[in-house]
Amino acid sequence: MAGVQEREPPDVTRPAGISNIEVVTQNFDAAADRIGLEDDLRAVFRGSYREVQVQIPVRLSDGRVRVYHGYRVQHNGARGPYKGGLRYHHEVDLDEVRALASLMTWKTAIVGVPFGGAKGGVNCPAHELEPAQIEAITRQLVDKLDQTIGPHRDIAAPDMNTNAQVMAWMMDEWAKLHGHEPAVVTGKPISLGGSYGRENATGRGLVYCFREAAPQLRMTPAETRIVVQGFGNVGSWAARIAHDLGCRIVGVADASGAISAQQGLDPAALRRHLDEGGTLTEFPGAERISGEEFLALECEVFIPAALGGLIHRDNADLLNCRLVLEGANTPTTPAADAILRDKGIHVVPDVLANAGGVVVSYFEWVQNLQNFRWTEREVNDRLGTSMRRAFREVSVRARDQDVPLRLAAYQLGIERVVEAARTRGYV
Numbered sequence: 001m002a003g004v005q006e007r008e009p010p011d012v013t014r015p016a017g018i019s020n021i022e023v024v025t026q027n028f029d030a031a032a033d034r035i036g037l038e039d040d041l042r043a044v045f046r047g048s049y050r051e052v053q054v055q056i057p058v059r060l061s062d063g064r065v066r067v068y069h070g071y072r073v074q075h076n077g078a079r080g081p082y083k084g085g086l087r088y089h090h091e092v093d094l095d096e097v098r099a100l101a102s103l104m105t106w107k108t109a110i111v112g113v114p115f116g117g118a119k120g121g122v123n124c125p126a127h128e129l130e131p132a133q134i135e136a137i138t139r140q141l142v143d144k145l146d147q148t149i150g151p152h153r154d155i156a157a158p159d160m161n162t163n164a165q166v167m168a169w170m171m172d173e174w175a176k177l178h179g180h181e182p183a184v185v186t187g188k189p190i191s192l193g194g195s196y197g198r199e200n201a202t203g204r205g206l207v208y209c210f211r212e213a214a215p216q217l218r219m220t221p222a223e224t225r226i227v228v229q230g231f232g233n234v235g236s237w238a239a240r241i242a243h244d245l246g247c248r249i250v251g252v253a254d255a256s257g258a259i260s261a262q263q264g265l266d267p268a269a270l271r272r273h274l275d276e277g278g279t280l281t282e283f284p285g286a287e288r289i290s291g292e293e294f295l296a297l298e299c300e301v302f303i304p305a306a307l308g309g310l311i312h313r314d315n316a317d318l319l320n321c322r323l324v325l326e327g328a329n330t331p332t333t334p335a336a337d338a339i340l341r342d343k344g345i346h347v348v349p350d351v352l353a354n355a356g357g358v359v360v361s362y363f364e365w366v367q368n369l370q371n372f373r374w375t376e377r378e379v380n381d382r383l384g385t386s387m388r389r390a391f392r393e394v395s396v397r398a399r400d401q402d403v404p405l406r407l408a409a410y411q412l413g414i415e416r417v418v419e420a421a422r423t424r425g426y427v
């Protein structure tokens with residue numbers, strides 16, 4: 001299939017002029033071509049099984065009512081209950097949620113957890129809203145998705161601008177309608193049945209992937225400089241865990257700007273600085289740099305952990321690293337992927353690299369269903385086992401077929417989902 005062309009992005013540090021759904025569809029088609037997936041089956045997996053859109057009116061502090069849209073897309077449930085995060089962001093729309101739901105289908109299959117793929121979102125400007133308004137939006141969303149979600153139907157988790165508190169409100173609202181059932185969401189606070197290790201699982205999973213990839217690329221933690229784009233849950237935990245391993249964090253960007261520190265910065269101190277109300281660019285001991293300088297920072301590992309589409313046709317050539325570990329979903333467009341490949345930069349794709357979150361979400365769900373809590377050590381060890389196995393299976397496929405890890409990962413994921421759907425008689 002001819003690739004979808006990227007439109008002109010506004011500047012090199014803004015997302016690409018190609019949507020998440022176009023990126024996911026191109027990646028899916030490339031893998032479907034390689035495994036020779038028939039056109040009729042392709043049509044099933046290119047679309048979603050169920051898409052729900054609800055209206056969420058909220059009264060703001062100025063007394064006006066503002067109407068937001070809430071979405072839940074269930075892409076495919078052949079391998080188990082639907083599973084996927086919930087994103088609050090003013091740019092959320094149905095196409096973005098569709099793309100992220102489809103990614104979840106392949107991701108759960110690649111790491112071997114028995115879930116299907118789903119995603120949800122509300123197009124609200126989360127940073128401008130009071131906690132009480134976020135709570136009201138969350139409770140309305142659960143009421144309106146009452147028949148769509150459930151512990152054996154569709155289980156939500158945090159994503160951009162949602163957190164353990166939002167999951168606690170979801171669980172509480174669900175309990176009013178159906179009785180106490182913590183397994184309806186994952187990523188909950190520990191006090192409400194959350195799992196040890198869930199909060200940092202995605203970042204930890206990224207570091208497990210780094211540990212697998214490093215020997216193949218002759219890298220050692222002590223000689224590894226890391227640049228992190230996005231310093232929220234995923235980026236800040238990946239930075240802290242990699243720093244503990246001995247890596248040097250030499251650049252960080254968030255929505256407010258970018259900094260560099262060739263001698264390395266302490267990501268735990270940076271997290272505290274931000275939590276106490278400081279801004280990234282005022283962090284002591286680091287130099288404020290432009291978005292373009294940030295992308296061009298010399299390092300071994302670049303970790304995109306913010307929005308989709310931030311590495312695209314017009315800025316991929318700036319990257320000055322040996323390995324991209326995709327913490328964010330769809331951070332690299334297909335055109336950028338090709339540019340990175342030509343530059344000899346390896347990419348551990350989102351569907352593998354950031355799967356640690358859904359793996360530990362699965363562990364949390366299992367613990368909730370068993371009413372039994374594992375220790376943090378058990379959770380982290382089991383996460384390591386899952387990530388190592390997935391990384392090795394994808395690497396073997398990539399090596400045997402001489403294809404990039406992304407293509408190999410999608411092929412494995414699609415094959416597993418198609419097999420489950422066929423065996424169940426769904427297709």
Ligand SMILES: NC(=O)c1ccc[n+]([C@@H]2O[C@H](COP(=O)([O-])OP(=O)(O)OC[C@H]3O[C@@H](n4cnc5c(N)ncnc54)[C@H](O)[C@@H]3O)[C@@H](O)[C@H]2O)c1
Pocket residue numbers: 013158159160161162202229230231232233234235253254255256305306307308327328329354355357358
């Ligand atoms: N939270 C999880 O468990 C999880 C799991 C898998 C994938 N992801 C993906 O990881 C990404 C980040 O998720 P999160 O939960 O860490 O979100 P978050 O809201 O905690 O953090 C997002 C970070 O990105 C920064 N950011 C936003 N726009 C930016 C820009 N243009 N340039 C640089 N930084 C920018 C924000 O300032 C913030 O630091 C998303 O793509 C999400 O889908 C998250």
